[in-house]
Amino acid sequence: MKSNKAHDVLILIAEDDADDRYLTKAAFEENASRCEIDFVEDGDEVFDFLYSRGKFATSKSKMPSLIMLDLNMPKKDGRQVLDEIKKAPSLKHIPIIIFTTSKSPEDVRQVYSMGASSFITKPTSFEGLQEVARNIEAYWVKTATLI
Amino acid sequence: MRNETLKYLYWVLAGTVLVLFLVGLAAFRNLEQAQGYGELVNHTTNVLLQAEATVSLIKDAETGVRGYIITHDSKFLQPYSQSITSVFTAIRVLDSMTIDNERQRNPVRVLDSLTFRRFRIMKQTMSISVSTYDRDTLREKMLQGRLVMDSIRAVTKKIQQEEKRLLRERQQKADEFSKLTPFWLGLISLLAVALFSASSFMVILELRRRWRYESQLEQAVEDLKKTNAELENFVYLTTHHFQEPLRKLQTFSGRLMSKYQSTLHEEAVFMLQRISDSAARMQQLMDDLLLYLRFDGLVKKSEFQAVDLSALLNSVLTEQTGKLDAEHRPDLQVETDHSPAVLGDETQLKILFEQLLDNSLKFARQNVRSVIKIRTFVTNGTEVTGVSMEQSDHKFCAIEFSDNGIGFDMAFTEKIFQLFQRLHHRHEYPGTGIGLAISKKIVANHRGYLAVESRINEGTVFFVYLPLAAASDPKL
Numbered sequence: 001m002k003s004n005k006a007h008d009v010l011i012l013i014a015e016d017d018a019d020d021r022y023l024t025k026a027a028f029e030e031n032a033s034r035c036e037i038d039f040v041e042d043g044d045e046v047f048d049f050l051y052s053r054g055k056f057a058t059s060k061s062k063m064p065s066l067i068m069l070d071l072n073m074p075k076k077d078g079r080q081v082l083d084e085i086k087k088a089p090s091l092k093h094i095p096i097i098i099f100t101t102s103k104s105p106e107d108v109r110q111v112y113s114m115g116a117s118s119f120i121t122k123p124t125s126f127e128g129l130q131e132v133a134r135n136i137e138a139y140w141v142k143t144a145t146l147i
Numbered sequence: 148m149r150n151e152t153l154k155y156l157y158w159v160l161a162g163t164v165l166v167l168f169l170v171g172l173a174a175f176r177n178l179e180q181a182q183g184y185g186e187l188v189n190h191t192t193n194v195l196l197q198a199e200a201t202v203s204l205i206k207d208a209e210t211g212v213r214g215y216i217i218t219h220d221s222k223f224l225q226p227y228s229q230s231i232t233s234v235f236t237a238i239r240v241l242d243s244m245t246i247d248n249e250r251q252r253n254p255v256r257v258l259d260s261l262t263f264r265r266f267r268i269m270k271q272t273m274s275i276s277v278s279t280y281d282r283d284t285l286r287e288k289m290l291q292g293r294l295v296m297d298s299i300r301a302v303t304k305k306i307q308q309e310e311k312r313l314l315r316e317r318q319q320k321a322d323e324f325s326k327l328t329p330f331w332l333g334l335i336s337l338l339a340v341a342l343f344s345a346s347s348f349m350v351i352l353e354l355r356r357r358w359r360y361e362s363q364l365e366q367a368v369e370d371l372k373k374t375n376a377e378l379e380n381f382v383y384l385t386t387h388h389f390q391e392p393l394r395k396l397q398t399f400s401g402r403l404m405s406k407y408q409s410t411l412h413e414e415a416v417f418m419l420q421r422i423s424d425s426a427a428r429m430q431q432l433m434d435d436l437l438l439y440l441r442f443d444g445l446v447k448k449s450e451f452q453a454v455d456l457s458a459l460l461n462s463v464l465t466e467q468t469g470k471l472d473a474e475h476r477p478d479l480q481v482e483t484d485h486s487p488a489v490l491g492d493e494t495q496l497k498i499l500f501e502q503l504l505d506n507s508l509k510f511a512r513q514n515v516r517s518v519i520k521i522r523t524f525v526t527n528g529t530e531v532t533g534v535s536m537e538q539s540d541h542k543f544c545a546i547e548f549s550d551n552g553i554g555f556d557m558a559f560t561e562k563i564f565q566l567f568q569r570l571h572h573r574h575e576y577p578g579t580g581i582g583l584a585i586s587k588k589i590v591a592n593h594r595g596y597l598a599v600e601s602r603i604n605e606g607t608v609f610f611v612y613l614p615l616a617a618a619s620d621p622k623l
Contacts, residue, residue: 019395023402101390104441124394124430126401 008034009141012064013099014046014081015039016073020122027129032137038064043076047084050091064094065146066136071100071107079114086115093147097136152353159346166339170332177328184321190244191314197241198303198310201258204234205265205299209292212269216276216285231266238262245306248313254306261299268292383440386433393433396426432567435581439566442495442588451490451593453616456523456544457483459493463500464521467508477508477517477550486523489544490616491593499589502582503609507550509576512604515551522547531612532598542615543595549608554601564597 011028015021021039028037038061040049046069048054049061067085071078078098085091095117100107103121111119123129140146208230214223238259245251272288275281400423408416460483468476504519511517523546528539555563555570562568564587569580586609590597593613601607 017391019399023395023398026402101387101394104437122394124397124427126398126405129398 009066009146010036010038010062010064011066011068011136012046012049013037013039013068014041014043014073014078015068015070015099016041017070020070023126023129024133027126027133031130031133032141034141035133035137042073043078043081046076046081050085066095066097066140068097068099071098071102071111079111082111082114082116095140095146152349156346156349156353159342159349163339163342163346166335166342170335170339173328173332173335177325177332180321180324180328184318187314187317191310194241194244194310195307197237197244198306201234201237201241201262202299202303204230204237205262205296208234208266208269209296212273215273219277227269234262234266235259241306245310248309250309251306254302254309258299258302258306261295261302265292265295265299268295379440382436386436386440390433393426393429397423397430400426432579435579436566439581439585439588442585442592451492453488454491454493454496455488456486456496456546456613459496460486460500460521460523460546463497463504467501467504471508475508475517477511477519480518480520482520482522486546487525487544487615489593489613491613495589495592499586499611502586503548503611506582506609507548507552507607509578510550510552510554510607512551512553518551520547520549522549525615526612531596532610533596534612538594538614543612544615546611546613547608548611549606551606554603554605554607556603557601560599560601563599 049056069078097118098111098116099120108119207226211223211226242255275285507519526545528534528541564583566584567580595613598610
């Protein structure tokens with residue numbers, strides 16, 4: 001799996017907001033060099049990416065080791081995507097990080113019980129975002145083992 | 148308008164009762180009349196019989212005397228001697244029976260004297276027959292006796308006629324009355340029925356009006372609940388969606404600052420800092436608003452549990468004052484012994500006490516050692532400021548939070564409990580003005596009351612009133 005020498009881990013991030021994609025990309029590139037990140041823009045595209053279909057049919061995308069999901073997305077939202085992944089035998093082993101503006105305990109309880117591996121509230125500063133990127137690398141790449 | 152209907156109703160009901168009473172009275176009097184008439188008939192019959200019996204006694208005596216005159220056998224005298232003892236008793240009875248009628252006085256007296264005369268004549272007749280037996284004298288005496296007897300019959304008849312006349316007269320009167328009674332009874336009954344129908348109609352009308360008001364009220368409450376829920380959902384959604392651009396504002400300005408600060412003009416950096424600060428402040432407001440909204444219907448009453456206020460207060464005090472350095476630590480005077488358990492949500496009550504304590508610590512006077520007194524006691528609903536009618540007979544646990552801080556003008560009492568309302572500038576005292584709004588909401592969630600008393604430069608006292616669980620509540 002680890003074909004790309006520069007990166008250890010591929011993280012698929014589902015994020016409908018272009019600004020957030022830009023900021024997240026910057027934060028990861030500058031702070032988590034061992035993470036390769038790829039973006040999809042809504043819930044449907046997550047599965048297009050994972051099953052190499054639609055606009056990802058021709059790309060040689062590999063399976064991500066980690067998926068970050070925004071909860072509020074057009075079309076399929078984060079909860080639905082989470083639910084479908086956790087029900088798909090070929091996908092359910094992939095840890096899911098919920099990355100959202102929400103911090104409500106109800107959401108946290110719900111997504112954990114649906115099988116999410118982590119719940120991170122989007123920081124309100126760029127420093128905070130950089131910290132998140134560093135921490136994800138520190139834990140998921142340097143500490144935990146992924147497939 | 149409703150009061151007028153009620154007043155009218157009272158009158159109609161009173162009228163109905165009166166009419167029913169009158170009907171009852173008339174019926175009673177009618178019955179009494181009938182009974183009285185029956186007695187009268189009886190009495191008259193008795194008088195007639197008594198008169199008849201008197202005459203009969205005299206006739207018996209006469210017959211006996213005649214037999215004696217013819218035979219001189221004293222056996223014939225038995226009815227005479229019997230009659231002579233009982234006839235006057237009979238007349239006296241007749242007298243007493245007719246005592247109520249003045250017109251019978253004279254005839255009865257005449258009957259009495261005639262009878263007396265008749266017996267005297269009988270005696271004279273007998274002595275003539277025994278001594279001389281002179282036919283002419285005897286004939287004359289007996290003729291005399293017969294005349295007296297005729298008078299007796301006449302006067303007896305007169306007595307009987309008078310009695311019959313009296314009976315007829317009374318009967319006529321009774322008839323007249325009983326002819327009138329059905330009319331009155333009918334009229335009164337009709338009136339009663341009319342009044343009763345009217346009052347029933349009024350009652351039904353009033354009830355229906357009330358039912359209509361009730362359902363309108365229910366509808367209004369339902370609408371209000373719906374609107375409230377919509378409003379809260381609206382606020383929640385709004386704040387939620389505002390988070391996104393706000394966060395970007397902060398993130399991009401942060402990014403701009405960290406990446407290009409060295410190349411930016413000093414004034415640009417200052418402006419960027421202002422943008423960043425404002426965004427941060429808006430973030431704080433949003434967070435507080437969301438926090439405030441979270442206290443809405445968060446815990447259902449059925450999930451309330453018995454909370455030991457004394458323990459909760461002490462743990463909050465230890466936790467909160469423990470963070471302070473020695474010189475800022477307040478002088479705490481806590482009297483929470485014997486505080487009864489209240490039914491509530493411990494998490495919310497903890498936040499309530501934290502907010503009140505935070506308030507007292509924040510608004511301490513400068514260079515004055517902060518003294519915070521906390522006291523709990525049980526009080527009656529009537530002592531609670533602004534208590535609802537329904538709760539006025541409940542018992543409450545009062546928690547008194549008093550400080551010696553800067554206080555405030557009581558004219559602003561309402562304002563301090565409103566969301567985002569502040570009495571001071573931000574640079575004087577930090578905060579968004581949410582603490583007391585949350586406190587009020589938490590107290591309201593517990594169906595309690597929050598009151599305050601304050602004097603500028605002397606201090607503030609907050610009174611938290613939480614309803615005690617009823618004794619019948621199985622949870623306590």
